[in-house]
Amino acid sequence: MTKRYDKELSVEDLAAMPDSDIDYSDIPELDKTFWKNAKLTMPAKKEKVTIRIDADVIEWFKSKGKGYQSHMNAILKAYVHTQLQDR
Template identity: 55%
Template sequence: MTISRKRLEELENIPESAIDTSDIPELDANFWPKAKFVTPLTKQAISLRVDSDVLDWFKSQGKGYQSLMNAVLRSYVEHHIKKNHEV
């Protein structure tokens, strides 16, 4: 799903007092001793051959289609890693 520039501008203009944060716990001193720095995963450019209809579908999803393809592949990998650890 892509968010339009107009929608992003609308969200930017919402005053903080109008944002409901009641479901987000406040961070207190107990948070920081357990906090861990997480380095983002690096991406690697590759050349990949996929069926043209598959690529067309992902491209039709709009900007960020390559990230969407990565997310689908990640979900597949995580499912199989979890499945193999349950055996």
């Protein structure tokens, strides 16, 4: 990266920053060859379950906006992958 920031930037910092001020030097440009070799990967089959979760946990996820169930799934999936790597 050629440009350095005075501090680590949060998501909020980046959202408030004009695109022209963001350092993209460590991200290569995508060209037509990227899409030539791209493959569509469908998400894994979801299974509908009933689960009891503390109200404060559900409210926190809901407060983050649309897609809170997908967000919960992604966090659980990351945890499972970590546990499988530790075997």
